[in-house]
Amino acid sequence: MEIQTVQTVAAIRPEQMAGRTVIVIDVLRASSTIVTAFNCGFASVIPVETSEQAYALRSSDTVLAGERHCKKIADFDYNNSPAAVRAGKHTGKHLVLTTTNGTRAIQKTKKAKHVLIGCFLNALACIEEALNKNCNITLYCAGTRGEFALEDGLAAGLMVHLAKKRAAAIHTCDVSEALEACYLQMAPQLPERLLTTTTGRRLVQHQYTEDILYCGQIDLLKIVPIVREKRILSSVSS
Numbered sequence: 001m002e003i004q005t006v007q008t009v010a011a012i013r014p015e016q017m018a019g020r021t022v023i024v025i026d027v028l029r030a031s032s033t034i035v036t037a038f039n040c041g042f043a044s045v046i047p048v049e050t051s052e053q054a055y056a057l058r059s060s061d062t063v064l065a066g067e068r069h070c071k072k073i074a075d076f077d078y079n080n081s082p083a084a085v086r087a088g089k090h091t092g093k094h095l096v097l098t099t100t101n102g103t104r105a106i107q108k109t110k111k112a113k114h115v116l117i118g119c120f121l122n123a124l125a126c127i128e129e130a131l132n133k134n135c136n137i138t139l140y141c142a143g144t145r146g147e148f149a150l151e152d153g154l155a156a157g158l159m160v161h162l163a164k165k166r167a168a169a170i171h172t173c174d175v176s177e178a179l180e181a182c183y184l185q186m187a188p189q190l191p192e193r194l195l196t197t198t199t200g201r202r203l204v205q206h207q208y209t210e211d212i213l214y215c216g217q218i219d220l221l222k223i224v225p226i227v228r229e230k231r232i233l234s235s236v237s238s
């Protein structure tokens with residue numbers, strides 16, 4: 001089995017998708033919001049690209065969340081914010097989510113065999129679920145506004161490290177190796193280190209420090225969101 005890591009949405013090649021298990025990693029904040037949504041009782045998450053698509057899905061069963069330039073979209077219920085989502089109880093509802101990078105990354109995974117959503121919060125559960133699927137794995141970092149995002153790379157590095165502990169014979173690409181080394185060096189400073197990444201600084205400016213510190217917690221949840229057609233459902237790993 002082999003693990004490749006892709007640093008941005010634009011960098012992914014068709015062969016890094018087809019027949020593989022792809023883990024979409026957007027630590028700040030889409031992946032963390034999705035994992036948290038399931039922990040708060042949502043039955044599914046519906047990722048959409050535009051606010052118009054989200055408005056069209058508004059009903060008594062849906063809650064709309066999303067951001068543009070880090071700010072909540074007008075008339076939406078929530079920002080793309082795990083702290084906001086976990087403030088309420090949403091049993092059985094469906095979260096419609098649109099974000100700058102994360103939901104765009106998810107839309108581009110149609111050719112993958114399996115698509116999982118990962119971040120620090122569910123790193124161990126997510127990589128274990130991926131290994132159990134017995135396909136080659138792509139760690140697909142969403143990045144920020146077309147650029148590599150360090151927090152996504154660190155979460156990928158953690159998953160590489162966990163995968164190698166579980167399956168010593170696993171093959172990895174050089175990017176995966178570099179990010180594992182980077183994660184191991186920075187791990188003692190998490191989650192505070194995330195405050196100084198490009199996205200972290202932007203979110204601090206918009207007063208979302210609470211989100212960043214929450215998103216930097218490792219293995220808080222055993223929830224593994226999985227993309228099925230146009231929805232994301234949850235499996236809870238044992």
Ligand SMILES: O=C(O)[C@H](CS(=O)(=O)O)OP(=O)(O)O
Nearest residue numbers: 028029030070099100101102
């Ligand atoms: O608000 C977020 O969490 C980010 C916005 S950005 O990266 O600062 O543009 O969106 P996301 O799609 O979750 O990366």
